[in-house]
Amino acid sequence: MPMPSPPPEDAATGARPCPRSPSDLFFSFSILALQGFGGVLAVVQRELVEKKQWMTNEEFVEEWAVAQIMPGPNVVNLSVMLGERYFGWRGAVAALSGMLAFPTLIVLALATLYGHYAQHPQVAGALRGMAAVAAGLIAAAALKLAGPLKKHPLGRPLCALLAAACFALVGWLHLPLGWVVPGLGLLACALTWRKIAP
Secondary structure, eight states, rough: OOOOOOOOOTTTOOOOOOOOSSHHHHHHHHHHHOOTTOHHHHHIIIIIIIIIIIIIIHHHHHHHHHHHHHHHOOHHHHHHHHHHHHHHHHHHHHHHHHHHHHHHHHHHHHHHHHHTTTTTTTHHHHHHHHHHHHHHHHHHHHHHHHHHGGGTHHHHHHHHHHHHHHHIIIISSSSOHHHHHHHHHHHHHHHHHHHOOO
């Protein structure tokens, strides 16, 4: 069974907080997924880093970056990575099941309701309002995650330049995310490698 990578230690016991079992992963990710209306980045960071302390902020930024460049939803990729780290394939399956089981049932129920009420102007207005809140959550999480970048080998200015380039290419020029993220990601990896290579 793979051992977890070392995180911040608990002051009282000297041990790092970690999931107790695959079922703990399942229920933790189920609760996390049920909070993720309109975007889960802020929720995932708060739950895994601040509340449960299963990861440090630095670990979260690094693993979120890996999850981002892999195919599929970022948070699902992260759940599989975290589950595998602690309990091997059983942990990966438990975390993935927790992420998908209850939200799938809720989405099916909401899709049925939406099919009946989609034409109502109040429903359209409510969805527009939820989109604004989701954008705010993502922006808040991005600001919170910028903290660990001061320790990054590239330094904050170059990290900010890469982030701005990503925003400009996707947000203004409307280039496909599937090209921008791997392209800028490989550039960032190459620049970091040059900085830390002996």
